[in-house]
Amino acid sequence: xxxxxxxxxxxxxxxxxxxxxxxxxxxxxxxxxxxxxxxxxxxxxxxxxxxxxxxxxxxxxxxxxxxxxxxxxxxxxxxxxxxxxxxxxxxxxxxxxxxxxxxxxxxxxxxxxx
Amino acid sequence: xxxxxxxxxxxxxxxxxxxxxxxxxxxxxxxxxxxxxxxxxxxxxxxxxxxxxxxxxxxxxxxxxxxxxxxxxxxxxxxxxxxxxxxxxxxxxxxxxxxxxxxxxxxxxxxx
Numbered sequence: 001x002x003x004x005x006x007x008x009x010x011x012x013x014x015x016x017x018x019x020x021x022x023x024x025x026x027x028x029x030x031x032x033x034x035x036x037x038x039x040x041x042x043x044x045x046x047x048x049x050x051x052x053x054x055x056x057x058x059x060x061x062x063x064x065x066x067x068x069x070x071x072x073x074x075x076x077x078x079x080x081x082x083x084x085x086x087x088x089x090x091x092x093x094x095x096x097x098x099x100x101x102x103x104x105x106x107x108x109x110x111x112x113x114x
Numbered sequence: 115x116x117x118x119x120x121x122x123x124x125x126x127x128x129x130x131x132x133x134x135x136x137x138x139x140x141x142x143x144x145x146x147x148x149x150x151x152x153x154x155x156x157x158x159x160x161x162x163x164x165x166x167x168x169x170x171x172x173x174x175x176x177x178x179x180x181x182x183x184x185x186x187x188x189x190x191x192x193x194x195x196x197x198x199x200x201x202x203x204x205x206x207x208x209x210x211x212x213x214x215x216x217x218x219x220x221x222x223x224x225x226x
Contacts, residue, residue, distance in 0.1 A: 043202070
């Protein structure tokens with residue numbers, strides 16, 4: 001069964017618009033970790049954030065922010081005032097307790113047009 | 115900075131050939147991983163290794179094998195390449211006890 005669902009396949013926005021990427025996960029563990037990775041056209045996945053299941057505080061890093069809600073099993077990612085350089089594929093991933101493996105969602109392709 | 119390198123960015127092979135994909139990391143990480151990435155499917159784990167000479171199957175190991183003779187190097191082997199193995203292959207590594215993974219640039223393999 002899919003552990004991580006990214007329902008949005010592609011999102012296209014105009015520069016300076018905000019864009020929110022949805023991520024819904026599924027696990028029976030009480031301890032788990034959630035991740036977001038960015039894959040620019042160059043291909044290499046870049047780590048953006050790691051959040052453990054006990055920390056529901058929202059996080060902001062520059063134009064990026066993350067909203068973690070255990071009640072809805074969601075870990076959504078918002079890019080504020082998008083820029084062309086934000087164009088990439090974004091992956092949400094889950095790691096369960098005592099397991100080094102990551103389960104990835106299918107990814108969301110974000111295209112930011114100038 | 116952690117650096118994970120992969121031997122080729124692009125590779126074209128013929129059906130039935132034996133294919134080696136090499137991955138090297140320079141940060142003394144214990145864990146290493148091989149994924150394949152396909153549109154609409156995200157990244158799927160093929161094999162991983164948590165120590166030299168140790169390996170475990172991931173979600174889609176069929177048609178693949180791996181080798182880890184040295185800590186820094188993790189090889190993915192396609193014994194007899196088939197067209198359905200045309201894909202992007204990504205290698206990653208992580209230190210023990212840490213689940214954040216560091217990725218290489220990927221190898222886009224085409225099997226004709």
